[in-house]
Amino acid sequence: MSDPVPEGSEPHDPLTRRLTVLSGPSGVGKSTVVAEIRRSHPRVWLSVSVTTRPPRPGETHGVQYYFVDDAGFDRLVDEGELLEWAEFAGNRYGTPRRPVEERLARGEPVLLEIDLQGARQVRRSMAEARLVFLAPPSWQELVRRLTGRGTEPPEVVQRRLDAARVELAAEKEFDVTLVNTSVQDVCDELLALMVVH
Secondary structure, eight states: OOOOOOTTSOOOOSBOOOEEEEEOOTTSSHHHHHHHHHHHOTTSEEOOEEESSOOOTTOOBTTTEEEOOHHHHHHHHHTTOEEEEEEETTEEEEEEHHHHHHHHHTTOOEEEEOOHHHHHHHHHHOTTOEEEEEEOSOHHHHHHHHHHOOSSOHHHHHHHHHHHHHHHHTGGGSSEEEEOSOHHHHHHHHHHHTBOO
């Protein structure tokens, strides 16, 4: 039996204060999962990364990413403003440090969607973070998703496939693996990992 909540106070938020990192190969569906969590569970704070890549059709500055040029990204790195950063497929991506630390300090659940290099950097700087690997149902399905996007030239797709092989081999470095057979199932499992039982 739980203790009664004193009059005039709010019950404790059932979500942990842990930082959760979602990573996995390009094309596995990380952005789709994050969009669904953003829509259905606004209490989970989703960090918005900074990137030097140009926006894709439908992307908005400050929503999917903060889009900056190379000089702006260099400044963020030099000033220690990024929790992690990495180069991928010719572009750089990074997580602004201050908003993450502020929300963790307030006890808010924080979710980062980052690549393998970034996940390793977070593990080194914030050992208490929980690293979650999002895996495809199969290699064939991942190839289908990457080649079916139609938003990138063939050489970029090939670089992503090469990188995906490396990323899939790193699965054992993560605390938990979720297989993306259903976006809703992955969201439910991910949220369950962030809840105190």
